Amino acid sequence: MKIEVNGNRAGDKDSGCALCGATWGNYYEEIDGEKLFFCCEMCATGFKNMIKEVKYRTGWKAIDNLSIEGNYYRGRTCVAENEEKRYKFYLKFDDNAKIATFEQIE
Amino acid sequence: MHSMAKKSDPSHVMWINRNLTSKEVNVDKFSTMLEKFFSYNTLSSWIRERLIEKFYGKSPHPFIIGMQNPSRGLLLGYVIEHQHFLKNWVKVLSEIIFKTDIEEVMKYELANISTEYLGYKGMPSHYELLIRMGESLGVPRERILGYKPLPSTVSALNEWRRIALERNWVEIMAAMHSLELMADKTLRKYGARMHYFNENILYNNDFPQEVKDFLGEGYKMDQSHAGEALEFVDKYAKDPEKIQVTVLRSFNALANYLTARLERGIEFDKNLMRLVSLS
Numbered sequence: 001m002k003i004e005v006n007g008n009r010a011g012d013k014d015s016g017c018a019l020c021g022a023t024w025g026n027y028y029e030e031i032d033g034e035k036l037f038f039c040c041e042m043c044a045t046g047f048k049n050m051i052k053e054v055k056y057r058t059g060w061k062a063i064d065n066l067s068i069e070g071n072y073y074r075g076r077t078c079v080a081e082n083e084e085k086r087y088k089f090y091l092k093f094d095d096n097a098k099i100a101t102f103e104q105i106e
Numbered sequence: 107m108h109s110m111a112k113k114s115d116p117s118h119v120m121w122i123n124r125n126l127t128s129k130e131v132n133v134d135k136f137s138t139m140l141e142k143f144f145s146y147n148t149l150s151s152w153i154r155e156r157l158i159e160k161f162y163g164k165s166p167h168p169f170i171i172g173m174q175n176p177s178r179g180l181l182l183g184y185v186i187e188h189q190h191f192l193k194n195w196v197k198v199l200s201e202i203i204f205k206t207d208i209e210e211v212m213k214y215e216l217a218n219i220s221t222e223y224l225g226y227k228g229m230p231s232h233y234e235l236l237i238r239m240g241e242s243l244g245v246p247r248e249r250i251l252g253y254k255p256l257p258s259t260v261s262a263l264n265e266w267r268r269i270a271l272e273r274n275w276v277e278i279m280a281a282m283h284s285l286e287l288m289a290d291k292t293l294r295k296y297g298a299r300m301h302y303f304n305e306n307i308l309y310n311n312d313f314p315q316e317v318k319d320f321l322g323e324g325y326k327m328d329q330s331h332a333g334e335a336l337e338f339v340d341k342y343a344k345d346p347e348k349i350q351v352t353v354l355r356s357f358n359a360l361a362n363y364l365t366a367r368l369e370r371g372i373e374f375d376k377n378l379m380r381l382v383s384l385s
Contacts, residue, residue: 022128025114039123040116069383072124073361074168075369077383090382092258092365100257101369105379 001034004067012037019043019050020071032062046097053099054080058087075101108136125354149346150336153284153353154296160357161288161364162298168381169364172371173303178243179375181317183367185240190255191363192233194263196223198270198282205275211338218335235320242316256370262363265355273352276342280349281356283335288360289324290332 003011005021016023017039018031025039031048038044054063060082070076075092087104094100110118112130122128126139146152161167172180196219203215217226225231230238240250255263269281287293289302307313308322343349372378 016128020123020128022119022123023130024111024119024122024128025130026112027114038114039128040114040119042116042120072120073358074365075382090379092369094257095261100261103372103379 001032001036001063002065003036004065006069010068017043019047019068042097046093049093049097049099050078050091053091053102054087054089057089057104058082058085060085060087077105107140108133124358144347144350146346146350148340149280149343149349150340152350153280153336153339154287154290154293156353156357157284157287158293158296158298160361162293162300164299166299167361167364169368170300170302172368172378172381174300175304176307177371177375177378179373179378180368180371182240182243182245182374183369183371183378185236185243185245185250186253186370187255187259187363187367188236189233189250189253190259190263192222192236194266195282198266198278201270202275202278202282205278208342211275211279211342214334214338229323232320232323235316235323238316239314239320242314253370256366258362258366258369262359262366265359269352269355273348276339276344277349277352279335280339280343281352283332283339284353285356285360286332286335291325 001011003009003018005016005019008021009015010021011018011034013023013026015021016037017025018036020039020043022039022043027038027040027044028035029038029044029048030036031051036044036047038047051063054060058080060080063080063082065079065081067079068076069078072093075090077090078088080087080089089105090101090103091099092101107118107122111122126136126143131139144152146155161170169180176184199215199219203212206212220226220231221229222232225234237247237250241247266282270278273281291301294301302325303321305325308318308325339349368378368381372382
């Protein structure tokens, strides 16, 4: 999965956390067969919840590209891509990294 | 703190990401950044600087951007979530009164509670003006009062309630009244890129009188409210560092809460979705 956070590549220690882009920390999780870097467990949980929700809503088995714009306070506007298909959405996490708001953007 | 962040401790990483830097730096640079971040001339000036940086700096909060040309939907989002804020506001201020023995502080908070919730010197309360604004935008009072707060509002209200229960009265005062600086007319003098809302709203005929009444009242009052309260904070602060940390908690709650107003507004006006993309 190719990930961009606020316009920059993300997902490994050098580029930053797959959800927020921060380079602090040393936390990794394997997601869809890929080892991804996160600054903390909270971001990893949020990311997994987001991927699960997108797959559930789209019926996709995998996400090829994911672009994330925003932050915890303001919510995140994201674009997920699977082959030629594109799904744009807004989401905001609660204090426990569960999805509080999820809206598809036409 | 630095070593905890390097070990991915969530509370430390999140605090540093949200307040200092999201890019890992070595311990020496980190110490310098932390010292610079917390240094101040007066506590009140430090609070103002932090507020401007977070809400009016290079990336103003999307709700504030929306308030430069507000739609009916955005104002309704404001009304529906803010009714819950105002109820919580007076409860938290009551805790300051409970915890202090200083008479000028007690009187100040009682006057503030009266203005916000009961009405003062024959004027309707800010709470009443808020509901009237919602009615003027076409939503009946009963329907406004029937809305439950959105999750981000609940999260923010809970944080302010925790501050009220856990911290001393000076910290609570700093945490709450610094929020009133949001509508301070003079912020631009200190570097804010815009005002809380476009002041032309008060002088043109694009909005119902009730909208002007509510926004105009806050515009007149919040500067003096916040200014006087922060003078108390400067005067009575015994542990400035704890006050600073508590104010930052309050600002984080505010950022969340402002997003809730925007999210509620989107229920009425899907075009507001463009604002969330401005993050």
